[in-house]
Amino acid sequence: MTAPLPTGAPATPSVPEPDWAYLAAHGLDRVADCLRFPAGEPWHTLRRCAHPGCERPAAQKPWLCHRCRAAWVAAGGPADVEAWCAATPPPPERRIYEVRPCAVGCDRPMEASGLCTSCASEA
Numbered sequence: 001m002t003a004p005l006p007t008g009a010p011a012t013p014s015v016p017e018p019d020w021a022y023l024a025a026h027g028l029d030r031v032a033d034c035l036r037f038p039a040g041e042p043w044h045t046l047r048r049c050a051h052p053g054c055e056r057p058a059a060q061k062p063w064l065c066h067r068c069r070a071a072w073v074a075a076g077g078p079a080d081v082e083a084w085c086a087a088t089p090p091p092p093e094r095r096i097y098e099v100r101p102c103a104v105g106c107d108r109p110m111e112a113s114g115l116c117t118s119c120a121s122e123a
């Protein structure tokens with residue numbers, strides 16, 4: 001059972017019709033029933049990272065991706081994001097250390113020393 005509507009409220013609230021022509025001009029595909037916005041538009045809520053050396057998506061101000069944003073916050077969140085980007089290298093694409101097996105030849109993953117934690121503690 002639904003609760004009774006407050007007196008005076010219309011039974012069916014009028015829903016404004018979307019501006020289909022506008023939406024079609026901005027990426028709406030009514031056949032596929034989906035809306036594709038071109039990334040990078042200034043009004044877009046998903047943009048490329050503001051860091052010129054970074055291609056990751058950014059979803060919130062100051063339009064840095066999560067990795068650049070973390071570095072920016074660690075730097076104290078300077079107001080001049082552009083200057084900060086110019087002075088800061090982009091985050092590496094991947095982990096610097098890829099997972100490689102222990103130098104001794106056992107199956108455990110190698111740590112920075114070249115040995116796994118187990119072999120390193122035996123040395």
Ligand SMILES: [Zn+2]
Nearest residue numbers: 049054065068
């Ligand atoms: Zn970034």
Ligand SMILES: [Zn+2]
Nearest residue numbers: 102106116119
């Ligand atoms: Zn080992």
